[in-house]
Amino acid sequence: MFKLRSLVTALALVGSISVASALETLPTVAPAPADNPTTQEKVELGKLLYHDPRLSSTGTVSCSSCHNTMLGGEDNRANSMGVHGQTGGRSAPTVWNSAFNTVQFWDGRAPSLEAQAAGPVTSPIEMGMKSWDDVIARLKTIEGYQVAFEEAFGKDSITKDNATKAIASYERTLITPHSPYDKYAAGDTSALTAQQVRGLHKVQELGCTSCHSGPAFNGPGVFQPFPIHSNPVFAAKYHFKDDKGLAEVTKKADDEHLWKVPTLRNIALTAPYFHNGSVKTLDEAVVVMAKTQLDKDLSTTEVADIVAFLNALTGQFPKQSMPVLPTTPGRTFN
């Protein structure tokens, strides 16, 4: 009896080892570029800037308005709302695990988190500041920021470059390891339900993993066309092709409808889906992907299994606390 049980255990172990070698867990620390090593002081300053609505022209919008770190790192809206209630054509992606993206934005136009962070502040429909010079002038008048920048970067260091570096350093702490999938990948075969395991096998068998694989399910390649197979029903309902993706930036015909492959981590928490937020449920997003990317019609059971698996990609969120922002006693910017 004992012998039989240890044989079964040994076989189970062999099974889990072969699974573990194919599946990758999310690292618990995000890589940082050589010119911006992560330090506690930068992270703390970045957290202040990230949550400060005074980085917007109206004093009403901060990074966290559209990328809420108390939730899934975005706003669950099809199109985010910036200053004066304006909306753009794209849905806010999650900031959780954005540190694991090779490039940033749906169309990948920013090469790093540092480069990305410079954009929204002066975007007329997001945070609406006239220029970074105005932002820096504003920050320089706030004593608490003088102290926080000095701690992070040294004396007289309030610059755009340092502000974006600090924000990026904070974002590199926004990672969610230890999902049921990660536990399974590390060898705990009981971490996924039988249905989730069926879903995992299904995404591999169908070829979802040809685009969504690796620890964040956003590689190995960076850009992929979407939609690959045109579908008149989806075209009429979801207007995926109205936005030309990478070609909007490069103006090259070859780049039309090329998109960065987004992470599937925490995907259950970030509805609505796709670059224009046109698809409201995860079930429908899976149906759309199978049809447009792989030309496959899925059964209801297959969809349910895949969605169950995708739910196993919801990680553990590190405890968040609201920062106390530097005050401006006796005055205001608005």
Ligand code: HEC
């Ligand atoms: C008004 C809403 C809004 C505000 C404010 C905003 N963002 Fe975004 N963010 C978006 C939208 C929408 C996108 C996608 C735009 C695109 O791809 O063209 C985006 C993209 C991103 C991405 C890329 C993620 C990915 O997976 O590609 C990061 C990172 C990010 N924002 C961080 C920030 C930071 C940091 C701030 C503050 C400095 C900020 N955002 C302010 C709406 C907003």
Ligand code: HEC
């Ligand atoms: C040929 C590459 C490719 C294949 C195969 C593929 N995807 Fe995608 N996936 C993408 C791209 C690119 C996007 C972003 C599309 C957009 O909104 O512009 C995406 C988006 C998604 C989204 C929405 C992400 C979000 O944040 O809104 C989900 C969910 C998804 N894929 C799941 C799947 C599943 C499940 C399969 C298999 C049935 C699959 N994908 C197959 C490339 C692919």
